[in-house]
Amino acid sequence: MSRKYKFLNQEQAYFVSFAVIHWIDVFTRKIYCDKLVESLKYCQKEKGLILYAWCIMPSHVHLLMGTKKELMQNILRDFKSFTSRTIRKEILSHPKESRKEWMMEMMIKTGLNNGNNKDWQFWQQNNHPIELSSNKIINQKLEYLHFNPVVAGYVESPEDWLYSSAKDYYGKQGLLEVELIY
16 A cells, blocks of 8 residues: 555645546535534644645535644545535525536436445545645745645636635734634
């Protein structure tokens, strides 16, 4: 089994990315993004998640994370499990979700084709944690994460993206508590 994409050192910060199945643009609605933010806040308070940087894109999430309590793989597992159920419930109950049937069909089809699931799947299963072992890697991942919405054409400046820690790095208050890392 490969050791390349594992949390090997719980004392070290890591960059992780994970995406919705088939890269579905679920996080185009504020309510779904807000559910992720609420869950990250819970993980910070209850599980010891340290966020150094974060960004929610329409189909995926980037985190620079660490821990002061639970193992990072357990925090991430619980976060993904909880948010998949919560967001699925929101999709089903959202009165104006025009993509509801299509998204549910994709989740069910993907889940049934994956032996690790019983019936449906929301997140892709990989996280690809990358240890932030040098200042060069930290700076590269911070820039990639914060400029992702700019490169995608959603905003002109990183700090304009609401669901990101870029504001914190530009001296303003963002949505989540962040420990700046340079």
